[in-house]
Amino acid sequence: MPHDIWQQAHPWLQSLVSYDPGKPIEETARELGLDPASIIKMASNENPLGPSPKAVEAMKAACDQAHIYPDGGGYKLRTAIAETFGLDRQNVVLGNGSNEIIEFIGHGFLKPGDNVVVAEHAFVVYKLMATLFGADTIEVPDPGFVHDLDAMAAAITPETKEVFIANPNNPTGTLVGQDAIDRFMDRVPEHVIVVFDEAYYEFLDTPPDTVKYVREGRNVVIMRTFSKIQGLASLRIGYGLAPAALADVLQKCRQPFNANAIAQAGALAGLLDTEHQERTRSVNREGRAYLQDSFAAMGLEFVPSHANFVLVRVGDGDRVFKEMLNRGVIIRAMRSYKLPEWVRISVGTMEQNRRCIETLREVLGML
Numbered sequence: 001m002p003h004d005i006w007q008q009a010h011p012w013l014q015s016l017v018s019y020d021p022g023k024p025i026e027e028t029a030r031e032l033g034l035d036p037a038s039i040i041k042m043a044s045n046e047n048p049l050g051p052s053p054k055a056v057e058a059m060k061a062a063c064d065q066a067h068i069y070p071d072g073g074g075y076k077l078r079t080a081i082a083e084t085f086g087l088d089r090q091n092v093v094l095g096n097g098s099n100e101i102i103e104f105i106g107h108g109f110l111k112p113g114d115n116v117v118v119a120e121h122a123f124v125v126y127k128l129m130a131t132l133f134g135a136d137t138i139e140v141p142d143p144g145f146v147h148d149l150d151a152m153a154a155a156i157t158p159e160t161k162e163v164f165i166a167n168p169n170n171p172t173g174t175l176v177g178q179d180a181i182d183r184f185m186d187r188v189p190e191h192v193i194v195v196f197d198e199a200y201y202e203f204l205d206t207p208p209d210t211v212k213y214v215r216e217g218r219n220v221v222i223m224r225t226f227s228k229i230q231g232l233a234s235l236r237i238g239y240g241l242a243p244a245a246l247a248d249v250l251q252k253c254r255q256p257f258n259a260n261a262i263a264q265a266g267a268l269a270g271l272l273d274t275e276h277q278e279r280t281r282s283v284n285r286e287g288r289a290y291l292q293d294s295f296a297a298m299g300l301e302f303v304p305s306h307a308n309f310v311l312v313r314v315g316d317g318d319r320v321f322k323e324m325l326n327r328g329v330i331i332r333a334m335r336s337y338k339l340p341e342w343v344r345i346s347v348g349t350m351e352q353n354r355r356c357i358e359t360l361r362e363v364l365g366m367l
Helices: 025-032 053-063 075-084 099-109 125-132 149-154 178-187 211-215 244-251 261-272 274-297 317-326 350-366
Strands: 092-095 115-119 136-140 160-166 193-197 220-225 238-241 309-313 342-346
Touching: 025 317, 053 261, 053 274, 075 092, 075 238, 075 261, 092 099, 092 244, 099 125, 099 160, 099 193, 099 220, 099 238, 099 244, 115 125, 125 136, 149 160, 149 178, 211 220, 220 244, 238 244, 274 309, 274 350, 317 342, 317 350
Parallel strands: 115 136, 115 160, 160 193, 193 220
Antiparallel strands: 092 238, 220 238, 309 342
């Protein structure tokens, strides 16, 4: 009789559902017999302009040294990030994508019996990571898909170790303002680490100031990424900002060389390429307005977005996703977020946006 490996594994892992990413173009082409060049992907909130040209040049140059281990301390990149936000290098932790920062926080502070507090429709990885460490997740309702920080503060228990605030939130695109954040921070107990996930903060004209809490030495971690506005998603490079003592705990939880040299070089160049970032912001503003105006004209309910995607209600989200996919347009169904009637559509180039809307009109007309 085969040995049951679950007798040895952590029991809380058995019910863990792995993260389901946006469907890749190549996989779609293979499955449907389509030309990859004919497929557009508007599912994963990627930069439609691609990476910063300066980042591409920096990565090409870094490839000549691919036989040498990277700087494990990430001196140049961490220094540049710190200078950008008026912090010290000791406040910066590099991650293999900002998602890895979530894992560091779990390694450092979570154990079975603990809990984390999240908004009901926040990024699913928070709950996934909590489960990985045997912790529970308290999901707080978010009326209008906006984090209710007062209710989240009230949900904190003595067993709460972390609160996650995604701002703007994925997948809803909603934002909580400075007043609500300040009020929340006045209430949060000292034993709780507040994690601000700000992957989309560069798309905001006037983002809330959470870095001040790092300067004040509060129990906070701010997560940011090079995947979005810098267009470097495939490099898997992100970072956390935290008070030095907290950052030191996170540094002890990371693998050696978790940020590779090519990613560090591309991220450093992308960070400094403000022209590419501004171009991306401009394309996003225009495209987001076009998508939202089109949804309104079609009579579809949508959530006004502050990010580079829009959540829209289409009826049967899974079916719309499949019909769009068959026509070479990849969007994201939202059943895993308990939103089976909704899909999330990333902002693309205007050509991609128009094709997406035309295809959506065709699919909804057929349904």
